Amino acid sequence: MAKSPETEQPQKAIGWAARDNTGTFSPFHFSRRETGADDVTIKILFCGICHSDLHCARNEWGVTNYPIVPGHEIVGTVTKVGNNVSKFKEGDKVGVGVLVASCQKCESCQQGLENYCPNMILTYNSIDRDGTKTYGGYSDLIVVDQHYVLRFPDNMPLDAGAPLLCAGITVYSPMKYYGMTEPGKHLGVAGLGGLGHVAVKIGKAFGLKVTVISTSPKKESEAISKLGADAFLVSSDPAKVKAAMGTMDYIIDTVSAVHSLAPLLGLLKVNGKLVTVGLPEKPLEVPIFALVGARRLVGGSNVGGMKETQEMLDFCAKHNIAADIELVRMDQINTAMERLAKSDVKYRFVIDVGNSKLQ
Incomplete structure (x- = not known):
């Protein structure tokens, strides 16, 4: 007879889980x-x-394999380490991102690209090597192999730094890989949400000219005055879009809804690069003539390996970059999810797990 989530592992844990596709969260006892x-x-x-x-x-x-305890932007304090652990000690401030294991043998792992390992194990909604399910950070504790634990810089705020473990590395990695870091070049950031607002900050730290591309005119003031963008382009304004055609060297597309790539490609110069990091529910169409006619590139990127993620954290700490957040308690998750679905957050919800009553 199969064991229950609460008894299959030795360490008792509690989190908040969704149990069906309504996505409604409630307390959930399980084990680590x-x-x-x-x-x-x-x-x-x-x-x-x-x-x-x-x-x-x-x-x-x-x-999704229910019940699911999400969360892969995890920050906490080390309470115990194994005998072979040399990188961390009790009391250290650490982070855990999107993955908690990989094969460490394949070509991707050998190159420090654990995030592309075909046997990568995700922080939640995945199956661990012992056959048990992985549960994420909407919970009180987690046990992770030291290779997949990140050191949090001393000057990084723990709450506002947490989203960097996904949102930060998701935009930092393609900037580095696709060469989108040359000072003075023009970067467009499509979508000003959790990923987009961090992309603006990182782009400015690299010395790029940054233009935010958004459907919402009301975001212009904040994009420029608060986040430091150089310009703002309302994508629903045909005249302004036409005037900006062929002016950008790179675009990071963070939009997670289904949308047309054609207008974005038109904003790029010859040899321009459009990198998508959002994950819409349905496939997007790629207009081939827009690529061929100006030797443009459409690429994708998925978080980063452990070495690069640590590099990103250290880079952000050096440049005083953190996410703009709204703290919520664990019992406010359902309201936060409803607001997130409506893009009603500036710009990332973070659960204050340590000060929440979990039961």
Whole structure:
């Protein structure tokens, strides 16, 4: 007879889980493994709410295995380390991002690209090597192999730094890989949400000219005066879009809803690069003539490996970059999810796990 989530592992844990595609959260008792020789046990203090958490909670991608405890922007304090752990000690402030294991043998892993390992194990809604389910950061504790734990810089705020573990690396990695870091070049950021607002900050830190591309005119003042963007383009204004055609070197597309790529491609110069990091529910059409006619590129990117994620955290700490957040308690998750679905957040919800009553 199969064990219940509460008894299949030795360490008792509690979180908030969605149990069906309504995506409604409620308290959930489950368990974590004991701290192994290479493991770090972490008391979770904060956990960001990523848009992918909403997709998974409602099974909008068709891959959810209920019950699900989301959360992969985890920050906390080390409470125990295994005998082989040398990187961390009790009391350290650490983070856990999108993945908690990989094969460490394949070509991707050998290149420090664990995020592209075909046997990568996600922080939640995945199956661990022992056959048990993984549960994420909407919970009180987590046990993770030291290789997948990140050191939090001393000057990084724990709450506002949490979203960098997904949103930050999701925009930092393609900037680095696709060469979108040359000072003075022009970067367009499509969508000013959880990912987009961090992309603006990181782009400015690289010395780029940054233009925010948005459907919402009301975001212009904040994009420029608060986030530091150089310009703002309302994508629904045909005259302004026409005037901006062929002016951008790169665009990071953070939009997670179905949308047309043609207008974005038209904004690019010859040899321009459009990199998509949003994950719409349905495939997007790629207008081939817009690519061929100006030797443009459309690419994609998916978070980053462990080395690059640590590099991103250190870069953000050096440049005083953190997310703009709204703290919520665990019992406010359902309201936060409803607001997130309406894009009613500036710009990332973070659960104050350490100060929440979980039951």
